[in-house]
Amino acid sequence: MAVARTGGHPAAGGHMSRVRPPLPRALLHAVVTALTGWATLLSWRVLTSDSSEVMMPLLFAALLLCAGGAALRWLRVPTVAVIALQVLVAGGLLLANVAGNPFPTDTTLASFGAHWQAALESSRLYAAPVPPHAPPVHPILLVGGLLVVLALDVVAGSLDRVTASGLVLLAAYSMPATLTGDSVSWWVFLAAAAGYLAMVFLQHDDHIDRWGRTLGGIDGDLTAFGVRTGAVRHTAFSLGAVATASALLLPMAVPTLELTLLPGTGPGTREIEVEDPLLDMRRDLQRGEDVPLVYVETRGARPSYLRLSVLTHFADNTWSPGDREIPEEQTAGSELPGLQGVDRALRRTEQQHHVDVSEDFRSTWLPTSEHVTEVQAPPLWRYDISTMDFISSEEDQTTAGLSYDFTAVALDYEQQRLDASMPGTALVRPIFSDVPADLSPQVRELASEVTAQAPTRFQKAVALQQWFREEGGFVYDASAVEEAGDGDDMSAFLEERSGYCEQFAATMAIMARTLGIPARVSVGFLIPRSVGDDRWEFSAWDLHAWPELYFPGSGWMRFEPTPGSRAPQVPSYTQGQLSGPLPSVSPGASGAGQERPTRPTEPPAAPDTGSGTGSSDDSVLPRGMVLGVAAGLLVLLALVLLPRFLRQARRRRRLAGGIEELWLELRSVATDLGHAWPAGRSPRAQGAWLGRVFGRPGEDADRVERPVRGREQAPEAADALDRLVGALERSRYAREPGESDLAALRADVTAVEAALTAGVSRRTLRRATWWPRSLRLDPRGRTVSTAPSRGEAPVQVATAGGVVDRVE
Structure with a gap:
């Protein structure tokens, strides 16, 4: 005898139904x-x-x-x-x-x-x-x-x-x-x-x-x-x-x-990148490890305030470099324009600098000084004529490993020229004087109140610097980095009187603009430490921000509003320039303190994550967590809906197939409803078993908890089941099974399914609809066919449902 089957694929390529190990x-x-x-x-x-x-x-x-x-x-x-x-x-x-x-x-x-x-x-x-x-x-x-x-x-x-x-x-x-x-x-x-x-x-x-x-x-x-x-x-x-x-x-x-x-560790673990100067400064100030970044060799005075970028645009309480359109001819190595706004009669001193940048410092901004007359660097570095900062013209070109030279200029400012300077707003681009219309009135009022006794614009600028450093009761706090950039951080900074360099620089610059003084914010390095004869090292902890204000005849001038605990010195031209004491705008402890080392001996303090008192927003769950919970709920919803979707998709495929697929669909319906399919029996025996679990079809509202079952409860469904069994037997066992009316057979399947579902409770039906068991069993209807050796007994070969095909 040989064991035969009517369809499917051989076992070698078939799918084996999953059983419980x-x-x-x-x-x-x-x-x-x-x-x-x-x-x-x-x-x-x-x-x-x-x-x-x-x-x-x-x-x-x-x-x-x-x-x-x-x-x-x-x-x-x-x-x-x-x-x-x-x-x-x-x-x-x-x-x-x-x-x-x-x-x-x-x-x-x-x-x-x-x-x-x-x-x-x-x-x-x-x-x-x-x-x-x-x-x-x-x-x-x-x-x-x-x-x-x-x-x-x-x-x-x-x-x-x-x-x-x-x-x-x-x-x-x-x-x-x-x-x-x-x-x-x-x-x-x-x-x-x-x-x-x-x-x-x-x-x-x-x-x-x-x-x-x-x-x-x-x-x-x-x-x-x-x-x-x-x-x-x-x-x-x-x-x-x-x-x-x-x-x-x-x-x-x-x-x-x-x-x-x-x-x-491999290369890159100490790497610092600077593309957005302000954002990257915030991050790098909190890195913890003091990474050497830039080495400068120069004779004479110690270099300080090595500038990376100039921030000109202020909107939404955030400073940024703004849009830059730099012509191709404005390259490093070419002849640079004269110092902007500086009178030719002003005395000046030039100083040569050689710079070696660490491989760990990947910046698209070139470290130079605020006033330069020459920069010898690769021509892919271009300068903005209005700010004189240098930016890479290629995305993949950074400062990592770069060596170059520049000539810095120190100006000898004159007190009389500064006090007599005319308004500068008409002499620079409007972007340096723009004040947002939605700026808090508190900023304007404080700027006017603090500088009320200063007779000139320059002395008003000095008054602002001294107010931030001493009279205003401000303190330097590196942990305030995490609050920088929030929509109301400037108002909160003025209320709390605690922050770090960016907040001091940004607030003084915008307050100066409200007084009619052009201003901008610079980002760079503060003060280096000596690492040899005429050689200085700037590190990650030296990153700093400061404001620059414009005065005709003297040009762009640096100020230092950050308290002395971080920046111990102010520019020499701002010392002793006030004609009288500043008004006491609000009480507070002095933030200057004694002069401290320019480089901290410990990493900046980490943000406090305790449960202490804070702003009202601290009690609100973070947006990321809310989005995460929402995403999790959506995933759970998808998981709940997925079994029903997959079951319906499988049903549609089977109803479009032949008699074998229709019989598999009946098996899945019975399995979903909690019935144990009688594996290993003939189609007629399985049909007789199905008839015993029929219920009386009717309205769902009439469904009882324990319905009466039997073929007599659904005579039409019993007739439909007999027709399906007959078609299946002819398909499997007849030498010439002939053609079947598949449309009629599909209608018979629907009738049988209605009788099967009528034989269970509402709870069982809901479970079958939402968590169909047949998906786990994965019946594919594939059968195994094998021929016994001579002299061996016939072998019964089952489909995934355990149904014997044919023994010859």
Whole structure:
């Protein structure tokens, strides 16, 4: 005899329906999956200096989520329910680790929001690894790690697509290299690769073990040949070892790859980039590590106030360089224009400077002085004639490793010329005098009040400088960096009298504009330290901002409103220029204090993430968290709707097929309604069984909790079922089955389905609609065909539904 079948594909290319493995085997899969995901997440250690605070909770979470998911799947819990429970558990673990309480109370969510906001700020301000004194980025890493674990378990466990889970591992493994530019330690790659290969081996070992089917049991495994041998394991191990070794060793021969067998950091971990001068200054002031950036060699006076960029445009409480249109002929190395607004009779002294920029400093702005007469640098650096700052004309050209020379000019200002200077607004571009119409009246009023006793414009400028440094009660606070750029930060700064250099410079510049004095803000370096004879070093901690004000005849002049704790000296031409004491605008402690070293001995203070009093906005959850919660709810909604959508799509495909597909659809309906399909029986026996669970079709409102069942409850559906069974038997067993009226058969399927759904309660029907069980069983209707050897007994071969095709 030969075993035949009427359709489908051979088993070698077929899809094997998923069966429940023994619980120990399922837990073994889960543990291997959890350890593989955790080993991959070890590549994130480079992102924080205290990685153990993240890695150990993630190890516990990975084991709990993967093992719990395996147990729930073994108990036949619907996939969507498994995922939902895992998300809830992951959320509780996250809150417990970050906020100390796994339950989402108002206090817990507020605490989590504060830690989340602090972590986002640290990720913006600090290069990896984030130093210990900074607010930790643990919340971000925990959220990312939990998402990786959940995605890995869903793909490898719930969907049983272990090979596709490699994409999840690859994304997690690549993330730190993308952020830092460094390669990952070889042992992390080895552990992750070995874990992934173990996952693939376990899955396919199970598949091989389920080939074929044992006879004499409906619940037997439909695919078991029992071919597990030591040879298979040995071959798999050998192939995996060769593949892993090749992945480790071959990149060493390829110059474009950077996988190293030796531990240590690669280039770029100390790198500082400057493209947006103000934004990058805020970040770099909070980096923690004092990175040397620029070296200057010059004879004579110590260089100071090395300028990078000039900010001319003020809008929305933010200063920016504005739009720049620079002609091609305005290049470094060409003849520079005269000093803008400076009388030729004003005495001046030139000083030569040679500059060497560190490889760690990647800036598209060239460090020079505020007044220069010559710059010898590559011609791709161009200058703006109205600001005399130099910017790269190519996006990929930066200062990293650059050496060049420039000639700076020191002017000998005259007090009489300064006091007699005429208004300068008509002599410069309007952008240097523009004041936004929506500027707070408080700024104008304070500027007028502070300078009321100063008789000249220059003395008004000096009065503003002294008010910020001494009389106004301001203090320098580096932690105020995190508040810079907010919509109301200038008003808040004037109220709180605490801030850092950008806020002092920006506020003095706009107050000067309200007095009719053109003003702008410069960003650069403050004061260097000596590193040898006539050689000076500017570092990340020296980044600074200051205002420049314009006076006809004297040009653009630098002022220093930042208190002495940060900037100990003021320009010599602003000392002793006031004719009388300043008015006391508001009480406050003096912010000058004694003169301090120009370079701090400790890193700037990290932002305070405690629960102390603050602005009213502190009690509101951060926008990022709100968006994250909303996105999470949308994902949950999609997960809830997805099973129903997939089930309906499968139903449409089957109704468009032949009798086999229609019979599979009836099987899925019965499975969704909670009935155990009678595997291994003939179509007529299965039809008789289906008839026993028929209910009386009618209005849904008439549905009872325990309906009466039987063929007699739905005579029309019973006739339709008989027609379907007859068509299926002819299709499978008749030598010439003939053509079937598929339209009529589809109508019969609809009638049978109505009778089946009438035989269950509302609760069961809702579960079948939203969480259809048949999706987990994945019946594809493919059958296995095999011919027995001579002398052997006939072999019954089942489809995925356990239905015997034909024995000949």
